[in-house]
Amino acid sequence: MAKTILTVDDSASMRQMIKLTLTGAGYDVTEANDGTQGLATARGKAFDMVLTDLNMPGMDGVSMIKEIRKLATYTGVPIVMLTTESDAERKAQAKSAGATGWITKPFQPEQLLSVTKKVLGQ
Amino acid sequence: MKTADPREIFQQEAQDLLVQLEQALLDLEHAPDDSALIDTAFRALHTIKGSGSMFGFEAVAAFTHHVETAFDKVRQGTIVPNRELIMVTLHARDHMRQLIEAPESADTAAGEAILAQLQRAMEGGAPQAAAAPAAAKVVVDATWRVRIRFPRDVMATGTNPLLLLDELRALGRATVTPLVDDIPPLDVIDPTACHIGWDIVLTTAQPSTAIEDVFLFVRDEMTLEVEAVDAVVPAARLGEILTERGDVTAGAVQAALEQQKPVGELLVKDGATSPDKVNAALAEQQHARREAAPAAPGAAAKANANSSVRVPAERLGELMDRVGELVIAQSRLRQIATTSADQQVKSVAEEIERLVLELRDTTMGIRMVPIGSLFGRFRRVVHDLSRDLGKEVALTMEGEETELDKTVIEQLNDPLVHLIRNAIDHGLEDPDGRAAAGKPQQGHIKLSARHAGMEVLITIEDDGRGMNRERIRERAEERGLIAKGATIGDSELLGMIFQPGFSTAAAVTSLSGRGVGMDVVKRTIEGLRGAINLSSTPGHGSEVTLRLPLTLAIIDGLLVRVGSGRYVLPLGSVEECVELSREEDARSRGRSFLNIRGDLVPYLRLRELFACKTPADPYQKVVIVSSGDLKVGLVVDQVIGDHQTVIKSLSKLHADVEMLSGATILGDGAVALILDIPHLVAFGQVREENQRAAG
């Protein structure tokens, strides 16, 4: 059965690129536009992995990660954040909120795939 | 049983050796110092010379003798195998092959010319040799001790230590020892916490930064120690290793040794160290011993070569036939057992079913051969073509371990050679053309193979100029294949090149472009019940995809009923079965697609296609099948269930019915037809494209 990935990002083009890259590799991808939607979607279904931007309107990435970690179904589930180079402080915050790893923007599809493989195994 | 002809045995063995020789020579061009390759080449020459004279192949023995002499000098280091020498040796190899396959028709003059060239190449290589002795193989592997300890809650944040260990293993050869001393008793253990640490001994060619990179995401939270092991001493004793690792004092080891019992046990007993540490040290000892073992020369495949058996292909074919009949008989037995009340009969029938399935799988596996054996031959083809056409070509191959039925592989050779030739000759631009297009001088051809469901996908990609759609269209209109101005889907347009005699090449080169090739390629592939697909981006390159069934003989199928006939669909192509609601059934008439849960899928009503006269079932079913990325929904009366199918070919009288790929016998003795999924999918796709284009 294909692994399911929840991708949360307010940029439609980003979501599009992520979805294309991951579905092409056989993953099942669900999208959410911001932290609030992301959290709601994560509550509704147990995903194998969550991929999220940090800078989003409304509920931002760090807060969302914190909330998701409170859900029992997400203990042990990898949450990967998308960060920019200058995000060092937010990255540390996200890490302590419970993020598993990160991908630095801008990134190539291959990098996305290799990190996904790293945290999900294949 | 026929006693084997020794001459034939020699010919077969010599063929294998010639393949090895060629591969070694091609590899040697990029790594002239590799003594293992030189050894392989020399041994091949030596064996052919020796056996040749024994079995009456004097000509090849005499010829090879000279080549062997030359390579003996290479082996001793007095000559360096430069490009010229390798080229000549490759020619010599080809001549040797002639001498073995058809000694009477061999060209002796050509042979002498090659030997003369060989002589010159040897002299040319000598002066450099004086200055450069055979280089010793550079040691690139290093061994590291890697100790990792994670915080208790590391898994809560989604880190999986086992995946990280797998990543470490992928770097080289690793021996992993879990440290279990800290695992609390069962009644207090927290299963979501990480209580285990690991000690790893890793031998890798990668730098230590690669090891640290594995732990990139958790570096800050964990303890990671990476220590180089200076000299991996295979004979090091456990006590020595423990001391060196700092897990025990030298004094304690001494004391334990004096007691003449296993030192590890004693040290633990005395509390001088922990069981974990002893285990880890033992692991290091074993790792060291393994690394010191003499490496098998050449690829791992050679090790396997000793444990294989030669079997005449026809004997294998007979075995397959018997297994096939057994499968049919067994499915009839299953039918009978289902209706029987006798428990013993039922249980024996079940047992037989299990055994027959296993037998089927094993037998299928015997004929599977990795496609790498085929790909390997193409290196030479590309090498020669690149030289002949004056185009620099880099060939990459992927998925060489992908396995295919032996009979399929043999038939793929010619089509693939033709496609590769096409790609290099017509696809890749010449050096000026590439420079003008801003591309690197070296053209790129990529061969790849992978499994996808019940099929094998083989692709040939090039980064050349792509296919010229205008020219194809022109030519097609010229030949009356398309009416001027008619609309035609892109895939159908590209498919025009498969028409006999079709060629858009402005100048017909001696290698390809006569237009006789592509239609033959297509026919060969379709003869293997496969399909061929083209895609191309102008200016960027083209890709040819071959789609082939995994096995020719036995497959798992889905049995359906259309009218009064029963048909089998290869299960690997089946995505799902849905019931077609009355509404959707009515709605779909006049449309070219069905709405399946939001997805628009082209469809074919098999009742129409097969001209069924019996009344339709009230609720039709749709079986969605796929071939690659394309799908089509097949509308049938009833989905009956799984059925293991022995594929029987249809006779020539029915070879023209493209929808069918064969027939099979069902449990009740009736004949069912096997549908050709790629054909139906393509047909459905084309029909939908045309209907859409027609507005």
Next chain:
Amino acid sequence: MSQQGSKMRKVKDATSLEVLTLRLDGHLFALEASHVREILDLGPVTEVPSANPFVNGLINVRGKVVPLADLRLKFGMEKTTATIDTRVVVIEIDLAGDQTTIGLLADKVYEVTEIVPSEMEETPRIGMIWRQEYIRCVGKRGEDFIIVLDIAAIFSSVLRDRKDNPAKRNAA
């Protein structure tokens, strides 16, 4: 010596033929016994969609999938329903280089018999409603004509006709 009003001529250099005789729609046909493998009762027939109507069925002959041909269609006769006498004559012929097993429908099968040269006559060019190439010769036995078929030619023509008129794509 030509016979008054007769358009039949004796076959030159003929040798005896061992044939299996059968009946199709009231006519007596025969085919060379050397081609015949066995004679079966008619069992279930699977129809092959889009196939040439002459050979649009498949049957199971002891585990082998064998095409079933209805010779009636080659000779312009109507298809009729099977009776208790209907049989399938299983033959083996060389078809474009392959040994191929084919089943032939027959309304009734008689015996294997020998046609001697004195009974053989050339196929008349006129007065014959069927394609000449399908027929080897005509045997006369008393009042009956036995039409000896060239079975290999019949099936080769199927392949040949197909090549001349490339198979129609399965039209929607």
